[in-house]
Amino acid sequence: MLKGKIALITGGSRGIGRAIALAMAGQGADVAILYGANEQAAGETCEKITQMGRNALACRCDVSSLEQVKEAVSQVTKELGAIDILVNCAGITRDGLAMTMKESDFDAVLDTNLKGSFHTIKCCYGGFLKKKAGRIINISSVSGIMGNAGQSNYSASKAGVIGLTKSIARELAPRGICCNAIAPGFIATDMTAELGDQNALMGMIPMKRMGTPEDVAALAVFLASEGAGYITGEVIRVDGGIAI
């Protein structure tokens, strides 16, 4: 489905980003991943991609820094070729009630989850215009749709990602470039490893199970494929029914 395409995936070292990287490589794409600090995990993702016979590149890059993103995008373009698919998956949480939440925790979450997505889009924009093609997939969250107590920073960042997605979709639609968001529910990764009461959690999920990173990756592959060429500005939940 993605033969000959070049994909750039932020947060590709672990969790959902890694699953998307592997699924896209499995469909024939060469894949670059950006990661924050976990060099070993990034190396493992790349190794799995090269084992599939695809080219892989990992760049350590803090997506909250426009300078670092600029450098990374230019390195990816030089080493793998012009980017066709951008997936914004890097994300963090710093949960707490708003009353006691530190301003620095609010800023860190907004800077990584929302501004980070803006930075990569800004740096890939010109390349997509030149190609008159491109796919942007932003990973939002059901928290950005429904809100979540204790996650005012995270929910605001993920709601922001939805606004960003719709605006970019409108800007780029005349050039045939699609921009969509995926809103996962509870997906089993490091981010959700310490969620407390499993009974309460299952009570919220109509399908009575957490999602897997592969559940999200399957949709990302479809949104990047030819068949999704008339879908833009959409927000699709992968949440087992939480936000029905």
Ligand code: NDP
């Ligand atoms: P993980 O914690 O497993 O992985 C987070 C990834 O983001 C890692 O690759 C990490 O790199 C990278 N990252 C974090 N900060 C930065 C940064 N400043 N610059 C570059 N990369 C960074 O998270 P998940 O896989 O669970 O989540 C992926 C995305 O999906 C996030 O945006 C998250 O908000 C969203 N999401 C997750 C849900 C879930 O239930 N898991 C539900 C809804 C949305 P490194 O390995 O170097 O630390």
